[in-house]
Amino acid sequence: MKILTVCGAGQGSSLILRIYVEEVLRAMGLKAQVEAMDGSWAMSTPADLIVTGPHMVKVLSSTKTPIVVVKNFVNKAEIREKLEEHFKQKGILP
Amino acid sequence: MEAIRALAQWLIDNIFNQPALLLGLVAFVGLILQRKPFGEIMMGSLKTAGGFLIMNTGVNTAVAVALKLAPILNKAFGVASEPYVGIGMTKFTEMYGAPVATAMFFGFLINLLLARLTPFKYIYLTGHLMWWMSYLIIAVITATSGLSGAPLIMLTAVLLGLYWTLQPAYTQKYAAKITGSNDIALGHTSALAALAAGWIGGFVGKPEDSAEKLEIPERWAFMKDLLVFSSLLNAAALLIASLAAGPAWVQKNVTGGQNFVVFALLQGITYGAGLTILLAGVRMFIAEIIPAFKGIADKLVPNAKPAVDGPVFWNFAPTSMLLGFFSMTITMFVLMIVLGVTKLWVLIPPMIVLFGTGGTVGVFGNATGGWKGAIIGGIVGALITAAGQMFLIPIIAKTVPDLVYFAGEADWNWWGGLLGAILRLLRL
Numbered sequence: 093m094k095i096l097t098v099c100g101a102g103q104g105s106s107l108i109l110r111i112y113v114e115e116v117l118r119a120m121g122l123k124a125q126v127e128a129m130d131g132s133w134a135m136s137t138p139a140d141l142i143v144t145g146p147h148m149v150k151v152l153s154s155t156k157t158p159i160v161v162v163k164n165f166v167n168k169a170e171i172r173e174k175l176e177e178h179f180k181q182k183g184i185l186p
Numbered sequence: 187m188e189a190i191r192a193l194a195q196w197l198i199d200n201i202f203n204q205p206a207l208l209l210g211l212v213a214f215v216g217l218i219l220q221r222k223p224f225g226e227i228m229m230g231s232l233k234t235a236g237g238f239l240i241m242n243t244g245v246n247t248a249v250a251v252a253l254k255l256a257p258i259l260n261k262a263f264g265v266a267s268e269p270y271v272g273i274g275m276t277k278f279t280e281m282y283g284a285p286v287a288t289a290m291f292f293g294f295l296i297n298l299l300l301a302r303l304t305p306f307k308y309i310y311l312t313g314h315l316m317w318w319m320s321y322l323i324i325a326v327i328t329a330t331s332g333l334s335g336a337p338l339i340m341l342t343a344v345l346l347g348l349y350w351t352l353q354p355a356y357t358q359k360y361a362a363k364i365t366g367s368n369d370i371a372l373g374h375t376s377a378l379a380a381l382a383a384g385w386i387g388g389f390v391g392k393p394e395d396s397a398e399k400l401e402i403p404e405r406w407a408f409m410k411d412l413l414v415f416s417s418l419l420n421a422a423a424l425l426i427a428s429l430a431a432g433p434a435w436v437q438k439n440v441t442g443g444q445n446f447v448v449f450a451l452l453q454g455i456t457y458g459a460g461l462t463i464l465l466a467g468v469r470m471f472i473a474e475i476i477p478a479f480k481g482i483a484d485k486l487v488p489n490a491k492p493a494v495d496g497p498v499f500w501n502f503a504p505t506s507m508l509l510g511f512f513s514m515t516i517t518m519f520v521l522m523i524v525l526g527v528t529k530l531w532v533l534i535p536p537m538i539v540l541f542g543t544g545g546t547v548g549v550f551g552n553a554t555g556g557w558k559g560a561i562i563g564g565i566v567g568a569l570i571t572a573a574g575q576m577f578l579i580p581i582i583a584k585t586v587p588d589l590v591y592f593a594g595e596a597d598w599n600w601w602g603g604l605l606g607a608i609l610r611l612l613r614l
Contacts, residue, residue, distance in 0.1 A: 100497055100541065101541065103468060104373075107472060108312075129469065147410065147501055147507055148410070166498070
């Protein structure tokens with residue numbers, strides 16, 4: 093599974109989000125390749141999932157990749173809850 | 187013994203003075219310590235070194251465009267002075283890239299030590315700004331003193347360690363207000379501007395009148411794309427300056443005969459493209475280093491608070507971010523014209539700063555002053571950044587003034603300027 097974490101410039105906050113998403117996935121026992129990038133790159137990069145913040149949703153409106161929106165990039169409980177919800181919908185988690 | 191010394195000397199002469207290889211080596215060691223599989227170790231170290239070289243390519247492209255604006259503005263406003271050039275970033279990175287990388291690493295260790303021993307439990311994790319702040323401090327010290335080698339690296343590392351521990355502390359009052367918790371801190375070089383925006387916001391409005399209750403037309407959301415934003419604004423700046431300088435003069439002296447509108451548009455997009463390359467390179471070279479830093483920090487300072495990039499805070503107030511961003515951008519363009527007409531300063535609006543600082547001051551202003559605070563925050567952010575450019579550029583005129591033309595944020599300008607002014611007095 094390939095996951096992109098996305099912010100405006102693809103520098104600091106998407107990398108922070110990547111680190112926390114990786115920690116949450118490890119705790120959930122899921123394997124994924126997580127990459128941090130900016131909106132333009134994310135829209136032309138094939139992936140299974142995009143994780144980003146509310147301020148980026150409109151920039152990413154033309155992508156077909158499913159998007160999970162997280163408000164607090166360092167809150168593992170929030171990240172886990174939103175990811176679990178998505179994975180359950182996709183049938184990856186029971 | 188002799189053989190070991192010869193090997194060490196060879197490493198110092200051939201590897202440690204090559205920043206790309208040095209950073210690759212740091213990633214290599216970090217990945218081995220994390221017991222990553224062989225494939226990941228190879229990929230991570232090579233991408234770190236490659237990212238560094240990609241960044242340099244982007245710098246060359248973006249800075250070249252930023253510097254084309256200066257002569258046009260000079261002509262438009264009748265300012266006689268030549269733009270500051272110095273050594274320039276390309277050459278400076280070759281000369282000092284290795285000390286910059288080394289100081290960044292030791293600065294991080296000092297940040298860890300201070301977080302462990304003092305009540306300031308902040309660990310700075312904004313990787314790209316760790317690189318740039320290290321770069322800037324080395325540029326200031328080498329421009330204003332005779333320090334080099336180990337003393338240069340140690341002084342830089344100590345200053346960085348102090349800055350990375352204390353900057354999150356001085357913005358925490360407002361940062362906590364934005365996120366509604368005390369778990370994260372701001373780790374961003376717009377901090378002085380954000381602090382001012384938060385403080386002044388309280389005088390101009392009320393947090394209850396939050397910008398988040400407003401609706402901003404969705405058709406402006408495309409401006410949040412950095413390539414689009416920086417291309418458009420750079421084209422606009424070149425177009426305004428060319429009209430003021432006289433299209434005929436510009437076509438004769440700057441564009442080599444190319445129509446000035448086509449020139450402005452093409453150069454604008456070139457700038458956006460250069461910036462995209464630069465950011466992609468930085469992204470690659472911090473992608474392995476920062477997670478390794480965080481791993482170390484988690485072990486050594488378990489109760490630390492991460493100090494993270496400005497946009498993490500934008501999520502808590504996306505409309506305020508847009509207000510700050512537009513208000514700062516407009517103010518910066520007005521300042522460019524006002525400072526030019528009064529012949530005080532040839533202001534080159536640094537696009538990435540309008541983006542990074544603009545959004546952050548909007549969110550900080552809104553936390554204390556609602557939508558009025560967000561707008562005033564943008565104005566204050568522009569004033570502090572522009573005045574800071576006037577302060578810092580003459581100080582680093584000998585080394586990399588071009589760095590500030592395309593990316594000088596408030597803390598670079600003011601802390602860097604202050605350091606340079608002190609070093610000049612000390613005559614080290």
